[in-house]
Amino acid sequence: MIVPEHRETDWNLCTESGHLQLLYDFSNISCFILIGNNLDPNLKPLDYVRTVVDQVDMEKLECELKQLVIVLHPKICFRNRVPKTLFLTYEDDVLQRVVIKRFVGPLVGEFVVEDVQLENKEFRRLVSLGKMKKVEFRIDTGTLIVSSVNDRIRQGFSPRALCLGVGGGALLSFLNSKLGFEVVGVEADEVVLSVARGYFGLTDGNRSNLLLEMLYT
Structure with missing residues (x-):
């Protein structure tokens, strides 16, 4: 090529x-x-x-x-x-x-x-453009509950989402502003989080139910 x-x-x-x-x-x-x-x-x-x-x-x-x-x-x-x-x-x-x-x-x-x-x-x-450091993720399937989001909304529950990795924040903003999710974004790289805020307009509490957090290891 x-x-x-x-x-x-x-x-x-x-x-x-x-x-x-x-x-x-x-x-x-x-x-x-x-x-x-x-x-x-x-x-x-x-x-x-x-x-x-x-x-x-x-x-x-x-x-x-x-x-x-x-x-x-x-x-x-x-x-x-x-x-x-x-x-x-x-x-x-x-x-x-x-x-x-x-x-x-x-x-x-x-x-x-x-x-x-x-x-x-x-x-x-x-x-x-670079290589990420090796990170191991483990899912606790014992507490994983799958249900219909639409059914939960009709029952009066506010949908929630946890995003591991913020990036530019497009997914967080979409879930929050378009679908009304209560979203928690967790980011392990402070530079990425700073860029999301400074270059993509992602802010803590730009709606009442959007929260950004740093993951410290």
Whole structure:
């Protein structure tokens, strides 16, 4: 896959978790190679504006890279014949992406806040670029009770939700403002919580039943 220019710092193209997602999306391919500009590892995430791809230049680039890509194939691919090389292009509905600021949290690692324009909407998002420290979660199934939320509401009970991990706060805000849930958001990384408040407008008690808490370990 040839990485489009200025998309080299996208999470799915530069992080281990993103690479695993690509492998999952193309599970029928035996050998997957990403080809892009060799950027400084300390380079900040780049802004991106979609441009029209020159098909002639792309075909020329694929022709120049073909022999190199074949050499990079594992030996097993040559068992019966020279492997067939398929060049993929990375396309999505992102028209423009502007990085607002880069952060580094003690738990989530490096992440950025960016404004994104798609073909039909615009929004702000938080994207993780680093590796999280290994955290183990255990669910106490002995006290887990499953019931119909609608039935509970009709009986006069206020629905409640516990969100482990705040991120930008989109899920918390939706449950709270659109569905009327009493929401408790628990976040273990103080930098993430600060960004949610400063860049996404998430505040303690922006409605009477929204509570944010730090998890101290």
